[in-house]
Every structure is written in C-alpha cells, then in structure tokens.
Amino acid sequence: MRRVARTRRVAIGGVVATTCGLALFIESSATGHTSGSTTLASAASSSSGSSTSTGSSSDSTSGYNDSSSASFGGGTAPTSSSGQSTAVSGGS
Amino acid sequence: MRLGSQMKPAMRASAIGHAEFPIWGGKAIVSASERSGLAAALTQVKRTLGAFDVACSSFREDSELAVLNASAGEPVVVSGLLFAAIREAVRAARLTGGAVDPTVGQALIAHGINPPMNDRPVRIESVPGYEAIGLDDAEHRIRVAVGVRLDLGATAKALAADMAALAASSAAGCGVLVGLCGDIAVAGDPPEEGWTVRVTDDHRHGERAGQTVAIRTGGLATSSVTVRRGAHMGEAVHHLIDPATGQPAGGPWRTVSVTAPSCADANTASTAAIVMGNSARAWLEQHTFPARLVGHDGSVYYTSGWPQTGDEL
Numbered sequence: 001m002r003r004v005a006r007t008r009r010v011a012i013g014g015v016v017a018t019t020c021g022l023a024l025f026i027e028s029s030a031t032g033h034t035s036g037s038t039t040l041a042s043a044a045s046s047s048s049g050s051s052t053s054t055g056s057s058s059d060s061t062s063g064y065n066d067s068s069s070a071s072f073g074g075g076t077a078p079t080s081s082s083g084q085s086t087a088v089s090g091g092s
Numbered sequence: 093m094r095l096g097s098q099m100k101p102a103m104r105a106s107a108i109g110h111a112e113f114p115i116w117g118g119k120a121i122v123s124a125s126e127r128s129g130l131a132a133a134l135t136q137v138k139r140t141l142g143a144f145d146v147a148c149s150s151f152r153e154d155s156e157l158a159v160l161n162a163s164a165g166e167p168v169v170v171s172g173l174l175f176a177a178i179r180e181a182v183r184a185a186r187l188t189g190g191a192v193d194p195t196v197g198q199a200l201i202a203h204g205i206n207p208p209m210n211d212r213p214v215r216i217e218s219v220p221g222y223e224a225i226g227l228d229d230a231e232h233r234i235r236v237a238v239g240v241r242l243d244l245g246a247t248a249k250a251l252a253a254d255m256a257a258l259a260a261s262s263a264a265g266c267g268v269l270v271g272l273c274g275d276i277a278v279a280g281d282p283p284e285e286g287w288t289v290r291v292t293d294d295h296r297h298g299e300r301a302g303q304t305v306a307i308r309t310g311g312l313a314t315s316s317v318t319v320r321r322g323a324h325m326g327e328a329v330h331h332l333i334d335p336a337t338g339q340p341a342g343g344p345w346r347t348v349s350v351t352a353p354s355c356a357d358a359n360t361a362s363t364a365a366i367v368m369g370n371s372a373r374a375w376l377e378q379h380t381f382p383a384r385l386v387g388h389d390g391s392v393y394y395t396s397g398w399p400q401t402g403d404e405l
Contacts, residue, residue, distance in 0.1 A: 072187045073361075073379030075352035077397030078289070078305035078312065085290035086108065088298035089349060091316025091330075092118045092273035 108283060109133075115141060116151075116249065118273030119296060122260065125283050129264030136263045137270055140256040147174040148248040150197065150206045157242060161197065165238040167226070175232040178225065180356055181247045185222035188364040193335040195219045197241025203340065205331045206243060219335040245331070250313055250359035253277035257355075271295070276312040277355035291349045291384060293318040303384065303403040311355025315362040316347040334367050343369025347386040350376070351398075 109130030110123045122137050124130040147170075149155040156174045170178075181194035196219045200206040224237035236242060253270045254277045261268040261280035269278045269287045274295030278287050285306060292302030293316050305312075317330040317340070334341040348365040352358035361381045365372035373395060376383045382398040392405045 071353070072357060073352070073381055075310060075350070075358065075380070075382050075396075076308070077382035078307045078351050078399060079286065080399035080402045081285070081288045081304045081306040082402060083285055083288045083304065083306070085288045085298060085304050086110065086123050087121045087269055087271040087276055087287070088274065088290045088292065088295045089271070089276050089312050089314040090274045090290075090292045090295035090297070090302075091314060091319040091347060092116075092275075092295055 116145075116273055119271075120273070121269070121271035123269040123287070124260075124264050125267035125281060126264070129266040129268070133260035133264040133266075133268045136259040137256040140252060140259055141272075143173055144177070144248060144252040147171055148177050148244045148252075150200070150243050150245065157244065160234060160236060161241045164236045164240055167228070167233050167235040169231060169233050172232060175227075175229075175234065177244050177248045177251055178234060178242065179227060179229075180251050181242075181244050182222045182225055182227065184247050184356075184360040184364075188360060188367075190221055190335055191364040191367040192246050192360050193219055193222055194242045194244055194246070195221055195224055195240050196246075196333040196335060196338075197243040198239075199333045199338040200243050200245070200331065201241070202338070203329050203331075203333070205329070206245075218338050219333070221335065246363050247356060247360060249273060250275045250277070250311065250355040253355045254311060274314050275355050275359050276307070278307060278309060278311070282308045293347045293386075301404040303399075303405075305399060305402075307351060310351060310353045311358040312349065312351045313355055313359035313362045314347060314349040315359070315366050317341065317366060318346055332363060332366050341367045341369070343367070343372075344387050345369070345372065345385050346388045348372070349384045349398075351382045 107127055108123055108125060109127035111130060111134055113120050122130070122134050124133045147156045150157060152158065156170055160168055160170060178194065184192045185194065197206065199219055201208050220237060220240045224240045226235035249272050253272045253275045257268050257270040257277040257279040260270060267278065267280035267282045269276065276289055286308045288304055288306050289312055290298040290302055290304050291314060292298060292300045294300065315332060317332055319330060329340045332341045333339070343366065345366050348362045350358045350362040352361060361376065361379070361383070365376060365383065365385065368375055373385065373393060376395045380396045382396040383394070384398050385393045386405060390405055392403060394400050
C-alpha cells in the first residue's frame, strides 16, 4: 500500500444526503502526517509517495453493502403538462 | 434540516427562482420554488458540484479518481464522496447485469470520448467488469485491478444532482430542482403544478420535438445516442459504451427517459435501456420504471404509466 499522508477530513456539508440507503458525506481534506495508508484526497494534490502493497484488499466486492438494491425501480410516473418547462432533460 | 412539512405551501410558477450556468460541457439548472431561496440553493449546488469535480472527474489529472486509476493494483483509501460514488457505480452495475459499468474508462479513451491521462496505447475490447473493483466499506479503501480504468460518468452526475438538490432544498427552505446536463433531481415541496420538464434528445435544445411532463419527487434522466462527443477512425461517436463489446451501444433506441425515486436510479435505468436494446422495454416494465423510449425511426414507446398525451413524436 502506498504510504503518503493521512487525511484530516473536514465536513463542509455534513451529512447532506441519504440517497439509495447510503449516508453520503461531502468532505474536504488537508494533508497531515505520514501514516500507513494512501488517502487520495491528499494524494491528488501530492502524489510523490513511494508504494508498497500490504495486500489488505481483494478484487472481490464482498464488502459492498448492496442492501439498497431491493428498492431499485418503482418510480412515480410523470404527468403530462402543457406549461412552460422549468428544465430540459435530454442527452449530453 | 427543514423538512417538507415545515415548509410553506407550494408556490405558483411565477414565484420560481431560476438560474443556469455551464458545467461539464453542458448546462446546469437550479430552480427554487420560492425566489428568495435561490441564492442559498445555488451556493449549495455549486459547493456540491465542486466537491464532485475534485473527487470524480475523468477530465482533470488532479482528481481523486485520476490518482486512483493511476494506482491500479494497490489498495487505496479514498474520500467518503469518491467511495460513495464508486459504490453507487458498482450498485448500478450489479442491478443492470453489467449494462452500466464503471470499468469503461479505457474504452472511453480509445473512442476519443475521454482524454488520455498518459501516452499508453489503449485497445477497444470488452470491459473488465465491476468485479475488478474491491471495496472495503469500513476503511473507505478501494482496489482496482491492474489494467482497469474507472469512469463514473454514467452515475456520478446523477448522484451529484440528487445530493445537490437535497442540500439546496435544505438550505433554501423550499422546493428545489437541480438539472445537470439533462439529469434532473428534485427535493422538497414542488410548485403547485409540479416541476415541468421538457424531454427531448439533447438537453441544450429544448426547442426540438419532444414532450413536456411534470414531476414532483425523485428524478428524471434521459440518455441519448444523438449527442456525439468522441471520434474514432474519423467517425463521430456517442459516449454510451456497451460494456460487452467496448463499443458505443447500438440497438433500436436513440433516446430513453426514465423517472425513478432518485436521479441516480433514473439515469442508471435510462443508460441501461440504451445498452440493453430490444430487451429494454421488458426490463423497464419488470422494474416498474416509467419510461419513454424513442426509436431511431421516431417511433415512441411508453412503460409503467409514462403519459402518452402531448408527445410531439
């Protein structure tokens, strides 16, 4: 595992959303002292650290919490409207 | 956080505050059901989009995602936001049987849709698939298999719209609509008539043939192959990659619009429908996604209660 720096996470938005069962945070970060793991928030601004692998992660997604999958689908249908549109939904 | 029941009654359309600004090669729209709430909503939306850009962009070399891609093969601890975005992308891949997959990064570069981050040549081939991503929820640690490049374009923009709408509605104390390059999320109490949204092929050209609908909750997303963003072998290509082939998706649909409880799910479903092709209608019905599907020949199909009136096609 690359050893670069420790990130000090500072909540700027706090808990801003709970979407699809996930508690989501918006964070900023500041570089702190060296520790045992890479943090990309700091590595993104300074990527000069050396690399070693601890093998602590695997390629599987067994740690992924997909409990929100049960709620996939079931949207409320829109209604037809003749009013002036507020927004446009189209390809990008 | 102020919740819907604490907000003032829905306002008429004339009281809506509205702002637009460019974002990610397209247009961002922020509307507040009360004009006085627009400034606070805008602040929250721009803060959210800034955070997403730093964390998830495939178009800047200093993003967290770019560094993660450059560290393929190593377990790396990432910010909570990037972790959530990648987890959402993996969720989308699982729920669509791999039709929407974040491991399309190399294919997007090969087709000239995303910029290369180094001089290494890339080949067009089927994408590795989401199982090449290891996620450690406890430590926010991610490991991407060697040779894999992630791109979150299929899901992160819609997730950003959801998060921005929620944050903006909370800050503004009224209903808010956020549109990011055609991905629409709403939060809080809507205007009396709902949020009216024009559905068409290109979010920058609402004057083109389409349909106007109204939504009150969740999200509305449209995926289309009519917008060309890349070039391969001298030919313009669209950006919706079929993970099974590594090529821009074919199939019968030029544009698919979907409503869902969140914009993230709406966009996952609309993108999957383009990739799935002929089986998309049955898949959308199976998951009870209201959808409007437009074929290359201009024929239009509807699923799960999407209104059929007022459509110009």
